Amino acid sequence: MKINHLISSFLIALLVLLSCSNESSKVEPELVVSTNELNIDKEGVIQSFYVKSNLDWTISSSGDWCSITPASGTAGTNKIELVVNENTTTEKRTAELTVTAGGINKIITINQDKTDLINISNGQYNIESSEQQISVQLETSDDFTVTIDVDWIVQNSLKALTDSTITFTVSENNSYLDRVGKISFTLNDITETAIVKQGGVDISIPEDKTGMESDAMTLASKMIVGWNIGNTMEVPTGETDWGNPMVNQQLIDGVKNAGFNAIRIPCAWNSYIVDEETYKISDEWLVRVKEVIDYCYNADMYIVLNIHWDGGWLENYPLYSYQEAVNEKQYALWSQIATYFRDYDEHLLFAGTNEVHEDGVYTTPTSENIEVQESYNQTFIDAVRATGGKNAYRNLVIQTYNTNIYWGYDYHTMSTDVVEDRLFVEVHYYDPYNFCLNTGSNAESTWEDDGQIDDAFSKVKSKYVDNGIPAILGEYGVVIRDNLSGEAFTQAETSRYNYYKKINQAAKQNGIITFAWDIGIRDNNGMKLFDRTNGEVTDVDIVEAIMSGVE
The missing domain is CATH 3.20.20.80 (Glycosidases)
Known part of the structure; x- marks a missing residue:
C-alpha cells in the first residue's frame, strides 16, 4: 500500500509539472501601431507609419481612396506606406485602417479635408450710370466672406453666407468718368472676383457756336x-x-x-x-x-x-x-x-x-x-x-x-x-x-x-x-x-x-x-x-x- 501511495504521489507531481510547462510555453499576442489617427490635406499624401507585433498581422482599409503597402507581414517592426488620393469632393471624408494580429485589432482613423468650392457665374458686369441692381450667382461648398473695394457698391441683406444668389446695389454714377469696382468672394484660400464697370453720365451736350465763330x-x-x-x-x-x-x-x-x-x-x-x-x-x-x-x-x-x-x-x-x-x-x-x-x-x-x-x-x-x-x-x-x-x-x-x-x-x-x-x-x-x-x-x-x-x-x-x-x-x-x-x-x-x-x-x-x-x-x-x-x-x-x- 505504501508503494502504491508513493507512485500515486509521483504521478500527480509529474502531471502538475507538465501542466505548468505547457502554460509557460504559450505566446502572449502583442500589437502596437505608431499612430491612431492621421489628418490629411485635401491634396492627398504618401505617408509612413509603423506596426509592431510578435505575430503575423494584416491591414485592411475601409476606403478605396486609401491604399497600404504592405497589407500583411510577419512578426517584428514593419514600416507601412500609406497612399491617400486627392479629395476632389466638397465633403470631408474618413476611412479606417484595421490592423489585426492574434485576435487583436487596432484601428487607425484617416481624416481628409474637403476641396473648397466657390464659383461665380459671371465675372464681369457692365452697367449704365444710373442706379442698378446686380445679382451674382454662386456655387459654394461652405460659408464665405464678401469684400467690396469701393463705397458705391453695397451688398444687400442675405439669409446665409451659403446663399446661391447675392444681390448688390450700385449707386448712380454722377461723374462723366467710367468707374470700376471689385466684389470678392473668399472661402479659405480661394477668392473669386466679380468686376463691375459702370459707365459715366453722357458728357456730350448740344453744339454751341456762341463765341466760337472764328475758324x-x-x-x-x-x-x-x-x-x-x-x-x-x-x-x-x-x-x-x-x-x-x-x-x-x-x-x-x-x-x-x-x-x-x-x-x-x-x-x-x-x-x-x-x-x-x-x-x-x-x-x-x-x-x-x-x-x-x-x-x-x-x-x-x-x-x-x-x-x-x-x-x-x-x-x-x-x-x-x-x-x-x-x-x-x-x-x-x-x-x-x-x-x-x-x-x-x-x-x-x-x-x-x-x-x-x-x-x-x-x-x-x-x-x-x-x-x-x-x-x-x-x-x-x-x-x-x-x-x-x-x-x-x-x-x-x-x-x-x-x-x-x-x-x-x-x-x-x-x-x-x-x-x-x-x-x-x-x-x-x-x-x-x-x-x-x-x-x-x-x-x-x-x-x-x-x-x-x-x-x-x-x-x-x-x-x-x-x-x-x-x-x-x-x-x-x-x-x-x-x-x-x-x-x-x-x-x-x-x-x-x-x-x-x-x-x-x-x-x-x-x-x-x-x-x-x-x-x-x-x-x-x-x-x-x-x-x-x-x-x-x-x-x-x-x-x-x-x-x-x-x-
Whole structure:
C-alpha cells in the first residue's frame, strides 16, 4: 500500500509539472501601431507609419481612396506606406485602417479635408450710370466672406453666407468718368472676383457756336505774339517746385502790357490723378488751372493749354507696345479737361501733346513712331469733340513728331476732324542747338543768320499755312550766357537779340505765331523775360527784339 501511495504521489507531481510547462510555453499576442489617427490635406499624401507585433498581422482599409503597402507581414517592426488620393469632393471624408494580429485589432482613423468650392457665374458686369441692381450667382461648398473695394457698391441683406444668389446695389454714377469696382468672394484660400464697370453720365451736350465763330486761320490772325509760363504749371511735383512763384494776375497783366496777347500754359496732369482706374484729375488742380486761365481772360489774352511732358507717360512712348494704354489715358484726361473748360470761348485753345518722341532717341523717326504719335493727336481731337458744346468748334492744336519742323514737313499727316478748318499745327525751334541750348563744352555764344531759320519756316508755310492750316511756334529761345564778361558777354547778348528778332520776323513773314520759352530764371543758362511776382520786364532788350520782329 505504501508503494502504491508513493507512485500515486509521483504521478500527480509529474502531471502538475507538465501542466505548468505547457502554460509557460504559450505566446502572449502583442500589437502596437505608431499612430491612431492621421489628418490629411485635401491634396492627398504618401505617408509612413509603423506596426509592431510578435505575430503575423494584416491591414485592411475601409476606403478605396486609401491604399497600404504592405497589407500583411510577419512578426517584428514593419514600416507601412500609406497612399491617400486627392479629395476632389466638397465633403470631408474618413476611412479606417484595421490592423489585426492574434485576435487583436487596432484601428487607425484617416481624416481628409474637403476641396473648397466657390464659383461665380459671371465675372464681369457692365452697367449704365444710373442706379442698378446686380445679382451674382454662386456655387459654394461652405460659408464665405464678401469684400467690396469701393463705397458705391453695397451688398444687400442675405439669409446665409451659403446663399446661391447675392444681390448688390450700385449707386448712380454722377461723374462723366467710367468707374470700376471689385466684389470678392473668399472661402479659405480661394477668392473669386466679380468686376463691375459702370459707365459715366453722357458728357456730350448740344453744339454751341456762341463765341466760337472764328475758324483757325481767322483766329490765328488775331494772335499777335505769345509767351510761355515755363517751368511752372507743368512741374509734376507742384507749381512752385522748380523755383517760380505761383502765377498771379500781376504777372499776366505785365505780359499783356509788354505787347504779348497770347500765353501758352504748359501743364502737368498725371501727378494730379486721384484715381488710377478712371484717371480722374484732382478737383483742386482743375480749380487752380482755371484760376490761371481766368487771369489770362481778364487780360484779354489767347491761351494755349496742353498736356506737357507730364512725367513722360505720353511724351516718351510713340511705340506700338504702349499705344493702346497711352491712348486710353489720353482720351480720359482730355475728356475731363475739355469738359471742365467747355464753356470758355474761342480765346482758349487746347494742344494735345508736347514733344512726343521715343525716349532718348533723336534720330529720324520710324514709321511706327510717326503712326503712334499721330494716333495720340487723333485721340485728343476725338476726346475734345465728343464733349460737345463750344468744344464742337474749339480750335485745337496738334503737333509734328517731336515738334520738329523738318520731320513734320517730311512725315506729318493732318488728323481728321468732324468740323472743318479748326486745327492748328505746332512746331518748336531751338536751332542751332549749340547756340540756343547747349551748356556743355560745345556751347556757342554768338550767332549769325545763315538762312536756316528762313528755310525752316518756309517749309512750315508751304506745308501748312498755304493750305489753310495756321502754325504755332510753341517754343523757341536762347539761354543767357551770364558766365561771360566784357566783350564776350556783349557779343553774346547782341547775338541773342538778333536771334529773337529774326525768329519773329521770319515767323511773321511765314504766317507763324511765336511763343517765347521762359523758365523764370535769369542765372547762367537761364531764360527769363519777366519778374514772376509782379510782371515787370526783366529782359528789356529781348522783349524789344520780339516786338520789333512782329511789327
